[in-house]
Every structure is written in C-alpha cells, then in structure tokens.
Amino acid sequence: MNRNPALAKIHIAKKELALDDDTYRAMLQSIAGVSSSKDLTVAGVNKVLAHLKRCGWKPKTAAKTGKRPSVGxxxxxxxxxxxxxxxxxxxxxxxxxxxxxxxxxxxxxxxxxxxxxxxxxxxxxxxxxxxxxxxx
Structure with missing residues (x-):
C-alpha cells in the first residue's frame, strides 16, 4: 500500500469533519498510538481511516468517465x-x-x-x- 494517498485521505477527512488540531492528534493517539500521521504504520493508517468512516466521513469517488464536451x-x-x-x-x-x-x-x-x-x-x-x- 502506498502511504501518501492514504495519508492524504486522512487529512481530507480531518478537514471535512472539521477536526481541530488538538482533537485530531488526540484521535491519532487513541486509535493508533501516535501523535502525528507521519508516524503511522500501514495498519495504523487503516485503523484511522476506518475510525474516520465510522465518525461519518464519506470518501468521494472520482468521476470515471468525465463530461462530454459540447461542440458546434x-x-x-x-x-x-x-x-x-x-x-x-x-x-x-x-x-x-x-x-x-x-x-x-x-x-x-x-x-x-x-x-x-x-x-x-x-x-x-x-x-x-x-x-x-x-x-x-
């Protein structure tokens, strides 16, 4: 698993759930035992993402086909x-x-x-x- 996209998802969830920095770090500490996302293991990343989803975060899926352009x-x-x-x-x-x-x-x-x-x-x-x- 590539960590960078997963870490980006964690930060997107943090923003969308409107978590302040103290709450975010407390959540990381209680879920994964770290105070910064850079210290997360792959298992820790998965635990944090699962927790954020349980808290109501819904990851957005990218549009697969895109919009057809309008032309003359x-x-x-x-x-x-x-x-x-x-x-x-x-x-x-x-x-x-x-x-x-x-x-x-x-x-x-x-x-x-x-x-x-x-x-x-x-x-x-x-x-x-x-x-x-x-x-x-």
Missing part, C-alpha cells in the same frame, strides 16, 4: 467518433484531453478545430487497431 454542429460527427473510440477502449474523456495536450498543446478536446479533431480520431483509430479492437 460542424464538429459533432468527429466528437461522436472520439466518444465511440473512447468508450470502446474504456477510457475517460481526460484521456482525450491528455492526447489533445500532447498532440496540439491544447488543454481540452472541445477546443480543437475540425482538422485537429480529425487527427485525434486518426490517432485513436490507430490505437484501437494496435490493441486489436474491432473498428467496424
């Missing part, structure tokens, strides 16, 4: 193709955004022009063929 009619067919290729590959919209950033230094897919979208579709099609996905 002239680019709708290309964006539909991008969406279909992403769905076939089980990849989120963030993947297409990352490709747009890498290929064109444009942060979002919905900011691409029609020519750039065609190139993105070609790259996603090439990726699908490379990974053996049916392109019919």
């Amino acid at each position: 009619r002239d680019r709708k067919a290309l964006m539909d193709k991008v969406e279909a290729l992403l769905a076939e590959a089980k990849r989120p919209w963030a993947y297409a955004d990352a490709m747009a950033k890498r290929m064109f230094t444009v942060d979002k897919v919905d900011w691409l022009d029609a020519e750039q979208l065609q190139k993105l579709v070609a790259a996603l099609t090439y990726d699908a063929k490379r990974h053996g996905r049916d392109m019919r």
Whole structure:
C-alpha cells in the first residue's frame, strides 16, 4: 500500500469533519498510538481511516468517465467518433484531453478545430487497431 494517498485521505477527512488540531492528534493517539500521521504504520493508517468512516466521513469517488464536451454542429460527427473510440477502449474523456495536450498543446478536446479533431480520431483509430479492437 502506498502511504501518501492514504495519508492524504486522512487529512481530507480531518478537514471535512472539521477536526481541530488538538482533537485530531488526540484521535491519532487513541486509535493508533501516535501523535502525528507521519508516524503511522500501514495498519495504523487503516485503523484511522476506518475510525474516520465510522465518525461519518464519506470518501468521494472520482468521476470515471468525465463530461462530454459540447461542440458546434460542424464538429459533432468527429466528437461522436472520439466518444465511440473512447468508450470502446474504456477510457475517460481526460484521456482525450491528455492526447489533445500532447498532440496540439491544447488543454481540452472541445477546443480543437475540425482538422485537429480529425487527427485525434486518426490517432485513436490507430490505437484501437494496435490493441486489436474491432473498428467496424
């Protein structure tokens, strides 16, 4: 288990439960026997996270697919193709955004022009063929 994400969850829970520093450190001491989260073992991290969940903290899950960008009619067919290729590959919209950033230094897919979208579709099609996905 990587400790850093788990420690981050503990600090997020601390903030969301509005624990002041004294209360937080007292909780760490009573649950795991330490006064600082940096001293927690993996078992201690798990105990603290379980305790915070019992206290009412509900971890938020990240959105898996993201929001489909809105585009004009002239680019709708290309964006539909991008969406279909992403769905076939089980990849989120963030993947297409990352490709747009890498290929064109444009942060979002919905900011691409029609020519750039065609190139993105070609790259996603090439990726699908490379990974053996049916392109019919």
